[in-house]
Amino acid sequence: MDNSFMEKVIEDELFFPADREISRKLTGWYLEHKRELPWRETEDPYRIWVSEIILQQTRVAQGMDYYLRFIRRFPDMASLASAEEDEVLKYWQGLGYYSRARNLHAAAKMIREQYGGKFPESYDEVLSLKGVGEYTAAAIVSAAWNMPYPVVDGNVFRVLSRLFAEDTPIDSQKGKNKFTRLAGLLMNPAEARLHNQAIMEFGALQCVPKKPDCRQCVFTDKCRAYASGQVEYYPVKQNKTKTRNRYFHYFHIIYKGNTWLHRRLAGDIWTGLYEFPLIETDTPSDFATLQGAETFRRIFADTGELRITVERPKEKHVLSHQVLDITFYRIEIEKPSATLASYLQVTPDELDAYAVPRIIHLYLSGF
Ligand code: SF4
Known part of the structure; x- marks a missing residue:
């Protein structure tokens, strides 16, 4: 597979500031097709954080009820930090991956102790919270404060690897670096919030893992995977996990x-x-x-x-x-x-x- 096009894009950082066509198309598509979700209606970092942790391993349809119940019972940092762990786990029951709930609770207590209960406002501080990785930190700071940190989750890997027919494995460090860099280059820093939400929603609704409807896509004439007839070949993984x-x-x-x-x-x-x-x-x-x-x-x-x-x-x-x-x-x-x-x-x-x-x-x- 020829990677030269993507290499060129990454080497030539001046290419994208002059041509924001991909970001413009994504955000245009998003404004027309996005789902109305409660965590998109807020810029409260606490609520965005809770939604991101719930959605880490959970589909939106299932996560919605949990999010609403969780926020009703723990509407702010203080209520979560002062709760008993057993009660937090009870509200998580059925969602699975319970370490997410334990980390969320531990981080709320840490925020109470270290930041007086106020959500930290720098990317590095958010990244240092228990259970928060690079993707989640970028999602929180871009959605809450419009900071220009690109999100790179499974949806973004899929969209970018297909658009650029890029076959560097997404589960390699090289792949992570490449896609993160590319995602950053594509983003208009002044519209970080909108761009990040748009590309993730595009991956979730349009550029889906199996049989995406490429003929009805805003990138029909630009997508290199579609042009080569190999859409489902992307994204490439090096390690198939053993069950x-x-x-x-x-x-x-x-x-x-x-x-x-x-x-x-x-x-x-x-x-x-x-x-x-x-x-x-x-x-x-x-x-x-x-x-x-x-x-x-x-x-x-x-x-x-x-x-x-x-x-x-x-x-x-x-x-x-x-x-x-x-x-x-x-x-x-x-x-x-x-x-x-x-x-x-x-x-x-x-x-x-x-x-x-x-x-x-x-x-x-x-x-
Ligand atoms: S053309 Fe198909 S593969 Fe390419 S971005 Fe659109 S939906 Fe995804």
């Missing part, structure tokens, strides 16, 4: 209506959330095999006869690099074992107050 299969077997143990939970520890998915007693295996296991496991024997030692009233067959739960195969067993016991004392005994009324992974929430809701 790990995990098998979770949850025991929803019932005794006099109560059940048992425990809190997941750091260093794995769902840190800080609550779950039923669990046995994890590397391969699929049936109930008879689980009964032979040491953990099972400890949990159910001297619990009397086990009445399995629900055996919820395997649920597939796909995370970014993992596929979880999850089975639920609802098991009534005659008396609790000594091991269960190390778990948290929870009454049916209390159960709803605990933040649990979405898959457990769905199970408890009877789905």
